[in-house]
Amino acid sequence: MAQTIIPVVDFASWSSDQSQRQRVAQDIVAACKQVGFVYIVNHSLPETLLEDAFCWSRQFFDLPETEKRKAPHPEGWAVHRGYSWPGLEKVSQAMSEQNDQERVGQLREIPDVKESYDIGSDENPSQPNQWIPKDALPGFQSFMTRFYGECFRVGGEILQALAVGLDLEDENYLLKKHSGHNNQLRLLHYPPIPAEALETEQMARCPAHTDWSSITLLFQDDCGGLEVEDVACPGRFIPATPVKNAIVMNVGDLLQRWSNDRFAGEQRMTRRRFSIPYFLAPDPDSVIECIPSCRTATDPAKYEPITQSDYNQVRASMQY
Template identity: 45%
Template sequence: MSAQVPIIDFSRFIGGDAGARLDVAKEIADAFRTYGFVHLTNHPIPPSSISMAFRQSKLFFDLPVSSKSKAPHPPGFKVHRGYSHIGLEKISNLTASTNGFTNGTTNGTDDAKKAVAHQIPDLKESYDIGSEHNVEQPNVWPPPNLLPGYRGFMTGFYWTLAEFAREILRALALGIGLEEEHLFKFYEGEHNQLRLLHYPEVEARILEEGCATRISAHCDWSAFTMLFQDDCGGLEVESPTTPGKFITVEPIEHACLVNIGDLMARWSNDFLKSTSHRVGLPPLLQNRCAGDKRTTRSRYSIAYFVTTPPDAIIECLPSCIDEAHPAKYAPITQREYNLAKASLSYL
C-alpha cells in the first residue's frame, strides 16, 4: 500500500455525468476508509480567494498580542470564537479523552482531565469565525480600524467554503451508498467553523527534545475538515498500516486536504475513518546568527470544520449498518457530542 494520501481531481465530480460522479465519490470514500484523508485538486475555490485568505490571516497574526486580544476567545468552552493565544487551547487533552462516547455520555471526562495534566503545550495561536447568523456562537471581531475589510472578506470566505462543503457532502453520500442529497437535511452551513492558524517560528531543539509541540496528535471532532496549507510543511497523519507511525503529508498549492472527523466516523458506524494527525518539524529548517540556532519557519494554515445543526440527532446511517455490522453507537445530538469534546480543549 502506498504511504501517500490520495490526490483526486474534484473537477471530475463537479463536471461529470452520473457515472463519473459515482466513480469519483467511491474513490473519495475509499480514501476516507483507508487514510481518513484525501487531497482534492481542481475544486471550486478560486486560487485568488485562497491566497487572499492567507494574506488576511497573516495580517491578523502579525498584530501585537495586545491588538489580537481585543477579539478574545470567550472564557470557557461553550463559545468557540475569536482569538486564542498560545497555550489557551489544549489539543493534547483530546488525545487522552474517551473518544467514542459509545453510551452517548461524557463518562470518563474527569479522568481524562487528570490524565492530561502532564501534557506538553501546543505552540500555536488561532482565530475562529462562524456564521454571523449563529446566535449561540457569536463572532468576536477585531476593531475595524485594526484590519479594514477583514470582517467582510472572512464572512464571504466562510460562505464560499460552505458551498464547497455541500459538494463534498454530495460525494460522501454517494460514496457510502446513499442518495446524493441524503445528508442535506443535516446541513445548513450555519454551524461550521472557520479557523485561521499560526505556528510561530520556534527553535527546532524545543520540538526535537519534546519540550513542546506545534500541535499534538489528535482527531478532529467535526463531521469533516477542509484544510488549506502554506508551503512550510510539517503535517503528519497516522499510517493506515502501522499504528503509532506517522507519514508526512506534503502541501499541494491551492489543494484542499479533507479529513473525516470523529462525528462522521461515529455517524458512519466507523465505515469512514477519523485519523490521528499532528504538526511537527517542517522538512526545512532555517539557521539564525550564522548557525547559532536552528529554527522552524512560521507556518500558516486555514481549517474549515463542517458539522450539523446542534440539535441534529446523530445515529448510524442506514447504508452503514446491516446484520454483520450492527450499530456501534447510541444516538446523540451534535450539541451533546460537541460540548463533550470542547470541554476537554478549554479546561
C-alpha cells in the first residue's frame, strides 16, 4: 500500500528575496494540506541551543522526585504549568463542555507513563510559572526563559510563512494574534517500561490526539517515538523518524479551524526518550474564525467563532 511521506521544507530561503519566500511559504502550506506535518530544516534556531535544551531537560528529570515536586502542576486543569509526575495527566482526544467525571475516570483506567514540565511566559498572570528553586538546578530557569523566547521567534517566522502561503495580504495576520505570552514550552520524559505493557494496553505513553494550539514545534531526541496518522490509510500510523536539528511542525486544532479544514493534523507519541514540544497559542481573547481566503460561496465557514480561552477549557478540563 502507498504510504504518506512527511514532507521536508528547507527554511533557509525564508530570509531571501520575495520569490524565495513565496516558494517556502507554498511548500509549508502544501505540506499542511496534504499531511498536517512537515519537517522544517535549516531554520534559524541554533543547533547548539537545541543541544543545550535537551541537556537541561535531562538534568531536570534526573533530579530527585522531591526536588521536581517543589514546582508541582497546580491542581485542576486551569493552569497548565509546572511538573506533572507519571499518571497525573491523561492525554486524549476527549472534549467536554462540562467536567464529565465518569468519562475522566474511564480515560484514566490506562495511565500515561510519562513526566513533563510546562513553562510559559512570566508575563502571563493567568498562567503563572512554577519554577523549581534556583539552587536545585542553577541556570535552568534563565536558560529555559531564553529558549522559550527563541522558539517563539522561530515560530513567528513560520506563522508569517503560513499567512503568505494562504495568500493573505498581511503576512502578520496570524502573528498579530500571538503575543507569545500564551505559548507553552513542554519538557517531556518517557521512562523505560516493558514493551508488553504497551502492546497489551496496560499502560500508555501519549495516546492518539490532536494539539489544542495553532501550531506545534516538536524537537525530538534520536530515539524518536512520534507517529503520524497516514492520510492515505486512516487508522494506520507511520513513524516521524528523527531528522537531526529539524523541527517537526504540525497543525493544531485552532489553525485547522482558522483554515476551514484546509489544514488538518493528528498525532500520537508512543527505551527512555525525551522530546520538547513548543505550542504556539493565540492570546486568550483571540477569536478563531475562518480566514477570509479559506472560505467561498460554495465552501462556507464550517465552525462557529470561538475564543482561545473557551476552546482551551473544552479540551483541558478532560486532561487533569
